[in-house]
Amino acid sequence: MQPVTEQPQLLEIRGLTKSFPGVQALDHVNFTLHAGEIHGLLGENGAGKSTLIKVLTGVFRRDGGTIRLEGQDVAARDPADALSLGIGTVYQEVNLLPNLSVAENLFIGRQPHRFGLVRTGEMRRRASELLAGYGLDIDVANPLSSYSVAIQQIVAIARAVDLSAKVLILDEPTASLDAQEVETLFGILRRLKSRGIGIVFVTHFLDQVYAVCDRITVLRNGRLVGSRPIAELPRIELVSMMLGRELAAEALHRNQRPAVTGEPLVAFRNYGKSRLIEPFDLALRPGEVVGLAGLLGSGRTETAKLVFGIERADGGQAFVDGRPVRLATPRDAARLRFGFTPEDRKTEGIVAELSIRENIVLALQAQRGWLHKIPRAKQDEIASRFIKLLDIRTPDAEKPIGLLSGGNQQKALLARWLATEPRFLILDEPTRGIDVGAHAEIIRLIERLCEDGLALLVISSELEEIASYSDRVVVLRDRRHVRELSGDEVSADTIMTTIASHS
Amino acid sequence: MIRRHLPVLITLAVFIVGYLICLAQFPSFASTRVIGNLLTDNAFLGIVAVGMTFVILSGGIDLSVGSVIAFTGVFLAVAIERYGLNPYLAFLLVLGLAAMFGAGMGLLIHAFQIPAFIVTLAGMFLARGLCFVLTTDSIPINAPAYGQITDIAFALPGGGRLTFIAIVMLVTFAAGIVLAHFTRFGANVYALGGNRTSAELMGVPVGKTTIRIYMLSSLLAALAGIVFSFYTSAGYSLAATGVELDTIAAVVIGGTLLTGGYGTIIGTLIGVLIQGLIQTYITFEGTLSSWWTKIAIGALLFAFIVLQRGLSAASVRSRST
Ligand SMILES: Nc1ncnc2c1ncn2[C@@H]1O[C@H](COP(=O)(O)OP(=O)(O)OP(=O)(O)O)[C@@H](O)[C@H]1O
Numbered sequence: 001m002q003p004v005t006e007q008p009q010l011l012e013i014r015g016l017t018k019s020f021p022g023v024q025a026l027d028h029v030n031f032t033l034h035a036g037e038i039h040g041l042l043g044e045n046g047a048g049k050s051t052l053i054k055v056l057t058g059v060f061r062r063d064g065g066t067i068r069l070e071g072q073d074v075a076a077r078d079p080a081d082a083l084s085l086g087i088g089t090v091y092q093e094v095n096l097l098p099n100l101s102v103a104e105n106l107f108i109g110r111q112p113h114r115f116g117l118v119r120t121g122e123m124r125r126r127a128s129e130l131l132a133g134y135g136l137d138i139d140v141a142n143p144l145s146s147y148s149v150a151i152q153q154i155v156a157i158a159r160a161v162d163l164s165a166k167v168l169i170l171d172e173p174t175a176s177l178d179a180q181e182v183e184t185l186f187g188i189l190r191r192l193k194s195r196g197i198g199i200v201f202v203t204h205f206l207d208q209v210y211a212v213c214d215r216i217t218v219l220r221n222g223r224l225v226g227s228r229p230i231a232e233l234p235r236i237e238l239v240s241m242m243l244g245r246e247l248a249a250e251a252l253h254r255n256q257r258p259a260v261t262g263e264p265l266v267a268f269r270n271y272g273k274s275r276l277i278e279p280f281d282l283a284l285r286p287g288e289v290v291g292l293a294g295l296l297g298s299g300r301t302e303t304a305k306l307v308f309g310i311e312r313a314d315g316g317q318a319f320v321d322g323r324p325v326r327l328a329t330p331r332d333a334a335r336l337r338f339g340f341t342p343e344d345r346k347t348e349g350i351v352a353e354l355s356i357r358e359n360i361v362l363a364l365q366a367q368r369g370w371l372h373k374i375p376r377a378k379q380d381e382i383a384s385r386f387i388k389l390l391d392i393r394t395p396d397a398e399k400p401i402g403l404l405s406g407g408n409q410q411k412a413l414l415a416r417w418l419a420t421e422p423r424f425l426i427l428d429e430p431t432r433g434i435d436v437g438a439h440a441e442i443i444r445l446i447e448r449l450c451e452d453g454l455a456l457l458v459i460s461s462e463l464e465e466i467a468s469y470s471d472r473v474v475v476l477r478d479r480r481h482v483r484e485l486s487g488d489e490v491s492a493d494t495i496m497t498t499i500a501s502h503s
Numbered sequence: 504m505i506r507r508h509l510p511v512l513i514t515l516a517v518f519i520v521g522y523l524i525c526l527a528q529f530p531s532f533a534s535t536r537v538i539g540n541l542l543t544d545n546a547f548l549g550i551v552a553v554g555m556t557f558v559i560l561s562g563g564i565d566l567s568v569g570s571v572i573a574f575t576g577v578f579l580a581v582a583i584e585r586y587g588l589n590p591y592l593a594f595l596l597v598l599g600l601a602a603m604f605g606a607g608m609g610l611l612i613h614a615f616q617i618p619a620f621i622v623t624l625a626g627m628f629l630a631r632g633l634c635f636v637l638t639t640d641s642i643p644i645n646a647p648a649y650g651q652i653t654d655i656a657f658a659l660p661g662g663g664r665l666t667f668i669a670i671v672m673l674v675t676f677a678a679g680i681v682l683a684h685f686t687r688f689g690a691n692v693y694a695l696g697g698n699r700t701s702a703e704l705m706g707v708p709v710g711k712t713t714i715r716i717y718m719l720s721s722l723l724a725a726l727a728g729i730v731f732s733f734y735t736s737a738g739y740s741l742a743a744t745g746v747e748l749d750t751i752a753a754v755v756i757g758g759t760l761l762t763g764g765y766g767t768i769i770g771t772l773i774g775v776l777i778q779g780l781i782q783t784y785i786t787f788e789g790t791l792s793s794w795w796t797k798i799a800i801g802a803l804l805f806a807f808i809v810l811q812r813g814l815s816a817a818s819v820r821s822r823s824t
């Protein structure tokens with residue numbers, strides 16, 4: 001690796017300040033990006049990473065500070081302006097336009113045209129050419145929504161780079177990619193880097209930081225903690241920079257416990273739905289954590305949806321406390337005191353306009369029926385308890401949840417189900433987009449819940465993590481439950497080999 | 504490919520089936536006379552529907568179009584008959600006024616982030632109110648230019664006539680298709696309907712596009728108003744009430760999603776023709792009250808909305824992992 005500091009300074013931010021009502025999101029932050037480097041921007045949920053990016057790209061106006069691009073003072077008025085200055089961004093929450101074709105997404109606003117008419121053929125040809133440079137061979141006339149998130153992500157990057165080839169900013173681009181897709185993405189980033197593009201990369205995955213970044217900058221509570229070359233930064237030091245406290249290595253691991261015995265709380269026999277997931281058997285005892293592991297698309301989320309009644313099984317039987325039950329809708333599931341936190345918090349869970357308090361009590365209120373309104377004092381009590389318990393970073397519980405940082409929204413969603421005191425809880429990627437500190441807390445929380453007799457079904461792509469807290473792990477492949485690991489078999493290695501093995 | 508065009512294909516299938524049913528009962532449906540009339544009678548509806556398609560594609564709605572049609576008629580009648588204005592000058596004037604009116608609504612929607620529903624509802628009352636300010640009577644228009652224009656028609660083989668106003672409608676549709684599918688403006692309209700925030704972040708000029716969309720809608724409503732005044736040769740304050748709803752129905756039956764982002768102009772043309780077909784059938788039938796038109800359209804609309812929900816749910820499911 002070449003010493004990146006010798007490259008010219010591309011972007012220089014000094015004393016950047018931005019506050020929202022009640023929050024100092026950025027407090028005199030400095031940040032320097034060199035040409036041809038990949039720069040990790042790290043920090044806990046709500047540290048101000050997304051805000052920094054949005055100020056830089058003109059989504060928000062800054063309160064103070066200077067931004068220099070190649071020595072020139074710049075102030076982007078809006079993202080389009082930032083693009084024309086040379087700063088391209090792939091944002092955390094929203095990206096492209098799912099209803100437009102891939103080609104249109106790449107070229108909107110600058111379609112090749114003649115006599116005022118768009119030359120569609122020419123546009124498609126160029127789009128195919130552009131994507132071929134990223135190793136992508138797809139029909140660019142199809143709507144973007146017909147492709148996977150990974151492909152959409154690459155399209156977004158291709159667009160940003162093609163538009164402005166100086167600075168590329170990626171806000172948590174890997175959150176919903178699987179391991180192989182992440183590798184592809186990294187290949188692309190390295191190639192762009194060698195072309196002299198400066199890349200800002202926001203992520204919560206430390207492995208990824210060490211895999212691609214040259215330098216990192218850490219923010220905490222809107223302040224700059226430090227900026228260091230990654231080569232000379234031990235992992236544990238990085239973590240303590242992020243948290244501002246020492247995180248014991250074992251904090252991420254669950255205490256060794258005796259195997260759970262007793263009658264199953266919930267059981268599914270020969271449960272399945274054609275075309276969605278093959279029939280499976282699954283049983284959970286009180287206090288037990290069962291992990292679902294497998295690649296994206298292996299049927300993990302489908303299993304969860306079936307078990308929670310979002311999809312209706314077309315075969316098999318479900319039992320609670322040994323008695324057969326009807327489980328055709330999420331309402332049935334809620335009545336049986338099941339809980340479910342979905343994977344895609346943006347589209348499936350959060351009601352952005354409602355306050356944090358309202359979002360937290362939503363499931364509980366629905367369970368009690370809308371006629372029996374939970375008294376306000378009780379609502380406040382519940383909300384503040386969970387805000388404290390999960391360390392949700394917010395000035396108060398009345399803020400619209402949409403204004404929280406991505407990871408904090410995720411925590412609030414978890415709080416919603418915990419508030420209902422479920423007996424059986426399904427968590428789909430509970431730690432996605434959540435920082436290390438909160439990670440550990442969520443795992444500890446899972447532990448505590450189990451001691452109270454909760455049965456938990458957890459889906460996660462992080463094998464280490466799933467191995468650390470699960471009593472048993474079900475491995476899925478191609479929409480089938482292929483194997484159940486228990487006892488000493490539960491380890492990241494075994495899970496990996498099971499996923500990879502052919503049968 | 505097929506999946507993408509499914510809504511339009513279904514609309515087309517409904518039209519063909521409907522036409523065949525009509526044909527089976529009344530063989531004269533094959534005559535160019537009936538077809539010519541179908542086009543002429545629905546010309547004004549078609550023209551507004553083109554504008555409405557743009558509005559709905561962008562995720563908005565325009566409730567003011569019926570009132571703008573009425574206002575146009577009243578304005579023309581008053582300007583031409585009372586003040587002796589040259590009809591062609593009056594046309595230009597009213598088109599200009601309407602464009603300004605639409606741009607104003609678009610500006611309000613964008614600048615203050617007020618839902619289009621509310622702004623255009625206010626626009627609807629405003630334009631209707633202005634009609635009554637001008638006159639409360641129905642004023643016949645007798646200008647010779649009107650006679651000349653309505654006389655323009657191409658004879659079709661078989662006794663039918665392709666009238667001038669039908670041609671205006673077809674040209675409007677052709678222009679709409681080009682505008683929607685082959686210009687940057689068109690792509691921006693779809694972008695707005697797909698996701699406003701994304702569109703903004705991608706550098707789509709949201710404000711400018713919003714203003715132009717409502718400007719276009721009002722402009723076409725005024726054009727429809729002119730055509731309507733050829734058709735009725737009068738201006739009347741209470742004319743074209745509820746036309747906004749017929750228009751929205753035509754757009755939705757034409758396969759455009761009410762939530763925006765998906766749809767085509769050609770689908771709207773078929774949607775308009777389906778409505779016309781139902782009306783013609785009921786006229787031919789003779790014993791049915793004209794309210795059956797509304798009932799049939801209501802049922803169709805309902806079926807189409809359910810169908811669209813089903814289709815979009817199916818496409819989401821086919822993609823999820
Ligand atoms: N539009 C807004 N209005 C009010 N407050 C906001 C707004 N956007 C962000 N904030 C607040 O600013 C702080 C920083 O948020 P930001 O989104 O930058 O965090 P982040 O570092 O990106 O976190 P995450 O890792 O969870 O995405 C948070 O406390 C958040 O609630």
Ligand SMILES: [Mg+2]
Binds near residue numbers: 050051092171406407
């Ligand atoms: Mg963020």
